């Protein structure tokens with residue numbers, strides 16, 4: 237199947253471009269719009285963005301590889317970001333990261349984001365999540381979880397699986413009092 241930008245996404249991109257004096261100035265916003273729709277920035281998206289904004293593909297690729305918020309591969313339904321900076325490291329975030337990786341069949345020593353084979357979870361070690369006083373901190377998608385323990389991590393993973401119908405039955409959100 238050929239890659240194409242749907243009409244409504246292109247209209248959104250055109251509206252973004254119109255906000256800037258020069259089309260090329262909209263490149264980061266355009267990439268965000270494409271990532272929001274496709275889940276990642278593929279080589280086709282890089283080519284399309286370059287054509288759209290009058291840039292060379294290498295200019296767009298440089299941005300995509302520079303900024304960590306841009307993904308070059310699809311992520312899992314749940315993106316787990318584990319803080320590895322000092323306060324969280326001292327509070328046990330490396331042990332949490334290793335535990336999560338082992339539970340999901342991932343390699344804790346491998347750099348960069350990794351996605352579980354079922355496509356549910358992408359696990360990533362990240363720098364400070366700006367909540368150092370409540371270390372160790374984990375973000376699950378856009379929700380921040382503070383003072384995490386191994387037990388809470390297990391519950392969070394269960395809750396995520398439940399949301400996808402792949403975990404044990406029951407309302408774990410109510411049971412454990414937090415949302416993934």
Ligand code: FES
Nearest residue numbers: 319324365367368
């Ligand atoms: S060190 Fe982990 S949130 Fe700042």
